[in-house]
């Protein structure tokens with residue numbers, strides 16, 4: 502008999518429900534009753550069987566039991582006291598995140614750079630608005646590419662459009678659902694009002710000046726704003742870490758580079774996707790706790806392998822602030838964190854604490870808890886103009902965050918840019934950045950001139966926007 506788990510897609514914080522069926526292989530089944538997505542899934546959700554590759558606990562390349570790996574990790578953490586960082590982007594349950602917060606309070610990194618933002622914006626950034634409010638909006642302004650980055654939101658935007666909403670996009674490419682397409686450099690032409698709803702996103706690689714700028718634009722116009730996020734439980738992780746001193750990804754990279762951090766513990770987070778390889782190479786110890794194999798589990802000194810997310814017991818909080826229960830029974834992740842912290846983490850106690858933090862008595866995916874939505878003062882932003890003739894723009898999407906191979910191994914560019922370079926149809930394009938050069942296939946699209954869009958990492962990126970030189 503097949504085991505069937507009612508679960509949530511980890512591809513982004515949209516909170517799409519689905520079933521995973523274990524039947525020799527893994528299969529995905531649609532869960533029509535799921536309130537965030539009514540059963541629909543994007544390409545990434547359908548690719549989950551490829552993501553959930555089994556992983557084994559290891560110490561220095563030798564297979565061991567989970568407890569042994571956790572004990573070994575505890576020893577290494579204690580030996581490296583004062584120079585250990587704990588990284589979790591928000592790919593795990595609220596209960597594990599709470600336990601993780603206790604283990605790693607000396608240096609907790611969710612990757613998000615909240616320190617660069619005024620405190621009064623924390624809640625607005627952490628908890629988005631219900632999707633039903635997106636469908637009811639009169640004017641939607643997109644600072645994302647919904648098709649690539651958060652595909653299930655497209656249905657909500659189209660539903661608003663059907664009811665007469667105007668859609669404006671501020672992006673490097675014309676979006677098919679937009680009535681008005683502005684380029685990011687022309688954001689000063691954007692007209693917002695009290696009827697506008699701004700949709701932006703927030704993640705460890707966000708440019709904080711841009712985040713402040715969209716917050717200011719919305720505030721000054723009396724518009725609403727909601728931030729989408731890329732990790733299954735980003736919202737939960739941010740709400741639960743509200744009072745913790747969180748380090749940003751930039752700070753972590755700096756601390757590893759200057760030798761202040763020598764041991765890195767990663768919970769359900771692949772640092773290889775966001776931290777340069779030369780920085781990771783400076784660590785003396787890399788400990789990875791995860792439920793699936795990835796490139797980083799091959800490089801880690803210690804791998805603590807627990808059940809994959811769909812087999813876990815626990816709570817995720819989606820972008821709307823909706824609390825959703827995972828359908829599994831597994832608590833091996835919590836047990837391992839307990840071994841490292843030297844305490845026994847009781848699931849029930851942590852679950853009560855999660856409910857108390859969000860002010861609910863039970864986890865009910867059909868009722869969105871009432872969150873405080875305090876006002877904030879418009880932050881001062883100094884967005885730097887891009888001083889590069891040509892830029893490669895990374896369109897962070899679920900495949901990219903997880904390093905899962907996808908078939909779109911090309912860049913998208915404007916026809917005029919391709920003509921100016923005399924590119925040959927079905928030929929390739931040379932892209933150079935800081936001494937590295939790559940050759941890629943290209944696709945023509947309604948993209949801003951001299952901008953290349955990529956939904957895949959090529960290894961030459963310097964964040965979201967990389968100045969490049971291009972040639973035939």
Ligand code: SF4
Pocket residue numbers: 510511512513514515516517538541542543544545546547651652653654899
């Ligand atoms: S929109 Fe996000 S949560 Fe939904 S299926 Fe796609 S990746 Fe998964």
